[in-house]
Amino acid sequence: MENLWLFLLLVVAAILCAYRMIVSTRILVATLYLACISALVSILLYLLGGTQVAAIELSVGAGLVTVLLVYAISVVGDDALDPASIVPKPLAMISVLAAAVFLAWLAIPIGVASRPLPAVSMQVVLWEQRVLDLWIQMVLIISGVMGMLGIFAEGKTRQRSGLHTLVEVRGQVPQSEEYKQAMEDTTPNHRNDQISITVNPNQGETQDGKLDERV
Amino acid sequence: MSAYDIVLAGAVGLLGIGLYGLLITRNLIKIVMVLQLLVKGAVLALMLAGQVSGQVGIGQSLAATVIVADTMVAVVALAIAIQIRRRFNTMDTVEVSTLKG
Numbered sequence: 487m488e489n490l491w492l493f494l495l496l497v498v499a500a501i502l503c504a505y506r507m508i509v510s511t512r513i514l515v516a517t518l519y520l521a522c523i524s525a526l527v528s529i530l531l532y533l534l535g536g537t538q539v540a541a542i543e544l545s546v547g548a549g550l551v552t553v554l555l556v557y558a559i560s561v562v563g564d565d566a567l568d569p570a571s572i573v574p575k576p577l578a579m580i581s582v583l584a585a586a587v588f589l590a591w592l593a594i595p596i597g598v599a600s601r602p603l604p605a606v607s608m609q610v611v612l613w614e615q616r617v618l619d620l621w622i623q624m625v626l627i628i629s630g631v632m633g634m635l636g637i638f639a640e641g642k643t644r645q646r647s648g649l650h651t652l653v654e655v656r657g658q659v660p661q662s663e664e665y666k667q668a669m670e671d672t673t674p675n676h677r678n679d680q681i682s683i684t685v686n687p688n689q690g691e692t693q694d695g696k697l698d699e700r701v
Numbered sequence: 702m703s704a705y706d707i708v709l710a711g712a713v714g715l716l717g718i719g720l721y722g723l724l725i726t727r728n729l730i731k732i733v734m735v736l737q738l739l740v741k742g743a744v745l746a747l748m749l750a751g752q753v754s755g756q757v758g759i760g761q762s763l764a765a766t767v768i769v770a771d772t773m774v775a776v777v778a779l780a781i782a783i784q785i786r787r788r789f790n791t792m793d794t795v796e797v798s799t800l801k802g
Contacts, residue, residue, distance in 0.1 A: 490703075497710065501715065501718065507734065513731055527744065536761045543741075547737070547741065550772065554775060555733070555775075559730065561783050578724040586714070586716070593709055594706050596703075596753060622766065622770075626770050630772065633776045634780070
């Protein structure tokens with residue numbers, strides 16, 4: 487624990503990245519700042535002696551979660567949407583600052599145990615003492631996989647659907663010029679069919695909001 | 702001030718900034734990111750507690766569990782956010798809310 491300046495540098499960099507992440511209006515930029523924070527936190531974990539959890543944090547936090555976030559942003563679009571908050575920003579800032587100062591006042595300086603308990607390796611703790619944590623992790627991973635399946639299943643449904651299967655639309659329809667042009671291009675035979683299908687008005691649109699070219 | 706104090710101040714700082722972001726953010730994806738930030742502060746504090754008490758193994762075990770739980774929360778929350786975007790065509794939590802009164 488002699489690298490005092492290294493710890494200080496890493497902590498200040500992580501807090502600066504966190505602040506930039508919060509104030510950034512573009513979500514993709516905020517994602518990159520979050521990946522930087524993950525990398526900095528993993529270095530701190532490594533310096534604290536948690537080599538295995540540092541590797542997990544680097545691979546999962548800076549790798550997997552960043553990829554997932556970028557994928558989600560590519561699906562929903564990187565809107566510069568950051569409207570005014572429900573809670574007024576000065577009130578939020580003051581309350582959070584008060585809570586953080588109070589927490590730091592309680593905890594700093596940190597007390598080091600004079601008689602530390604005998605150290606046990608992570609393998610022994612994880613596989614013998616805290617087996618329940620492993621079961622919980624398994625359940626969580628299964629639920630996460632189900633969530634991912636939900637994302638991809640919706641993507642396949644969107645690919646199969648389209649306006650080429652649309653004969654008559656009931657309900658609310660998009661009123662864009664492209665949509666009207668697509669409806670005019672539909673062959674008369676299809677228009678005269680009496681089959682009616684109620685579809686979601688958003689079906690047939692690509693990810694950027696335009697109509698499917700197959701129409 | 703020791704290195705432990707610096708790391709603890711960093712954990713408190715990450716928690717504070719995450720809480721502030723949670724209060725002011727209305728974008729669904731950004732809320733997921735802010736939750737990630739909060740958990741990073743918690744992981745740092747857990748690892749620090751393990752190091753200070755001499756129980757690095759327990760600290761690592763708890764931190765690994767928290768990381769896995771947080772990742773799965775992010776996955777499911779992103780899936781829900783994508784579904785909300787497709788159904789409501791917005792990512793704003795206020796516009797999505799249907800509770801009145």
